[in-house]
Amino acid sequence: MMSASAxxxxxxxxxxxxxxVDGVLTDGRIFIRDNGEEIKSFHTLDGHGLKMLHRHGIQTAIITGRDAPSVGIRVQQLGIGYYFKGISDKRSCYRQLLQQLDLDEQQCAYIGDDVVDLPVMKHCGLAVAVPGSHPLVLQHADYVTRAPGGAGAVREVCDLLLDAQGFLAQDMAEYLA
Known part of the structure; x- marks a missing residue:
């Protein structure tokens, strides 16, 4: 774990x-209807935080091992720029994305909760986990959110990034005017 200043x-x-997605943007539970349809629950705080990141030029992406139609809908609603679904090799996908965007690893933050996220978390500039993550993920996280997955954890990271880059105060002032 990094120090607060780091x-x-x-x-x-x-x-x-x-x-x-699962366990990060959602609480990790998957509801399946009798017809096989999956139902997921997303938190609005997370959505607004992602929109604020976009406003300041911070790009967003999802890399998930599953392929659920509801996630694709949420990606479109939020304007998430890069959506990779059904990915079994997250590290390879991550490296290709960084190359496509001409970014280095130190310019990337990743939030995950399970061991399948470690191949990216171990190589990005800021590795974030949610409470309740697998113990090995918690061991390799630079930062662990206070909010659980599906309950504002992503927004917490958005606010952290915006604050560190000097944008959060001005964004919040807009709502207090």
């Missing part, structure tokens, strides 16, 4: 925020 220093450099 987390802020790493957050200043971030130009791309990559997220896992």
């Amino acid at each position: 987390v802020i220093e790493a957050a200043r450099k971030i130009r791309l925020f990559i997220m896992d």
